[in-house]
Amino acid sequence: EVQLVESGGGLVQPGGSLRLSCAASGFTFSNYWMSWVRQAPGKGLEWVANIKQDGSDKYYVDSVKGRFTISRDNAENSLYLQMNSLRAEDTAVYYCARDLRYNDYWGQGTLVTVSS
Amino acid sequence: QSALTQPRSVSGSPGQSVTISCTGTSSDVGGYNYVSWYQQHPGKAPKLMIYDVSKRPSGVPDRFSGSKSGNTASLTISGLQAEDEADYYCYSYAGSYTLVFGGGTKLTVL
Numbered sequence: 365e366v367q368l369v370e371s372g373g374g375l376v377q378p379g380g381s382l383r384l385s386c387a388a389s390g391f392t393f394s395n396y397w398m399s400w401v402r403q404a405p406g407k408g409l410e411w412v413a414n415i416k417q418d419g420s421d422k423y424y425v426d427s428v429k430g431r432f433t434i435s436r437d438n439a440e441n442s443l444y445l446q447m448n449s450l451r452a453e454d455t456a457v458y459y460c461a462r463d464l465r466y467n468d469y470w471g472q473g474t475l476v477t478v479s480s
Numbered sequence: 481q482s483a484l485t486q487p488r489s490v491s492g493s494p495g496q497s498v499t500i501s502c503t504g505t506s507s508d509v510g511g512y513n514y515v516s517w518y519q520q521h522p523g524k525a526p527k528l529m530i531y532d533v534s535k536r537p538s539g540v541p542d543r544f545s546g547s548k549s550g551n552t553a554s555l556t557i558s559g560l561q562a563e564d565e566a567d568y569y570c571y572s573y574a575g576s577y578t579l580v581f582g583g584g585t586k587l588t589v590l
Contacts, residue, residue, distance in 0.1 A: 401581075409526065409581045411579040414577060467535060470526055
């Protein structure tokens with residue numbers, strides 16, 4: 365059974381940093397692109413970033429470029445999102461999801477709240 | 481990276497059919513056959529309902545169908561059931577390994 369489990373969310377002050385993790389199981393992690401998608405409270409979904417199977421290529425939505433870094437550890441079957449210079453508008457539930465042009469499996473999400 | 485345009489809400493009675501539109505541009509919806517649709521119930525993670533415009537994942541009822549014409553994709557739900565009440569989002573590849581979601585549509589089953 366495919367499982368994606370996010371962790372690392374929490375309350376952080378504006379300008380602070382947070383690192384999200386996503387533990388993958390039930391499939392060959394190294395064979396798939398992986399993505400992060402977020403959803404602000406009461407708002408719609410927003411694609412944030414994705415990463416190629418071997419980690420060599422990474423892509424971001426404009427609003428997080430230069431602040432967020434997506435990475436992966438195929439030996440640990442894990443996906444990460446390092447978030448720096450956090451802003452109030454980054455407050456959202458962050459989901460990790462499998463694949464590139466569509467996301468067939470999603471985690472349950474982890475809430476990031478940016479507030480003083 | 482502008483969001484795709486969806487109606488804020490649609491509604492229908494049990495047994496009826498509803499269609500949700502998703503309008504983009506030639507740089508996203510119109511340029512690729514990589515439109516997918518997601519169902520999201522309150523407090524839950526999104527669920528893939530349609531991918532590559534019109535393909536259904538295993539386990540998704542055939543009441544759900546997708547299509548595309550030009551820059552507009554559509555999700556049709558036939559034989560509406562109470563459990564179909566949810567938010568629906570379209571999602572399109574937009575080139576250069578970037579993707580964009582629609583703003584979401586709230587489906588109410590009357």
